[in-house]
Amino acid sequence: MNIIFIHFSDWIILWYILYHFKIIKYNPKLFILFGIIDNIIGLGILIYKSREYIGISISLIIKFLMYYSLRNSSYNINDFKGGVLIYLVYNIYLKLNYNLTVFQLKNINIQKN
Numbered sequence: 001m002n003i004i005f006i007h008f009s010d011w012i013i014l015w016y017i018l019y020h021f022k023i024i025k026y027n028p029k030l031f032i033l034f035g036i037i038d039n040i041i042g043l044g045i046l047i048y049k050s051r052e053y054i055g056i057s058i059s060l061i062i063k064f065l066m067y068y069s070l071r072n073s074s075y076n077i078n079d080f081k082g083g084v085l086i087y088l089v090y091n092i093y094l095k096l097n098y099n100l101t102v103f104q105l106k107n108i109n110i111q112k113n
Contacts, residue, residue: 006094006098006105007105008035008087008090008102009035009038009039009059009063011086011090012028012031012032012035012063012066013062013066015028015031015086016028016032016066016070020069024082025078025082026078026079026082026083026086027070027073027074027075027076027079028066028070028079028083029067029070029073029075029079030075030079030080030083031083031086031087032063032066032067032070033067035059035063036060036063036064036067039056039059039060039063040060042056043056043057043060
């Protein structure tokens with residue numbers, strides 16, 4: 001499935017760019033950290049299955065760089081609430097546009113790779 005903005009990682013990158021240019025006020029720091037953890041798990045699965053892992057490696061490096069740039073930024077409960085809201089919108093987007101849940105998408109990605 002090579003569709004733009006289907007993965008939450010794409011949304012996190014967009015969120016980071018919007019935050020960096022002060023278009024939105026919600027700091028994506030925690031959700032970038034969640035993305036790093038998700039990418040590390042995914043990378044482990046792909047290495048274990050002896051599959052192609054360059055794409056996920058690049059995504060992991062990008063997230064590390066984004067997180068590093070935010071390392072000294074403050075984070076509060078409103079940032080978390082904003083992140084949860086963005087994640088809920090993402091789930092609605094997946095369901096309405098692709099009739100998928102996050103878990104179905106993860107399963108497709110694991111089987112594809």
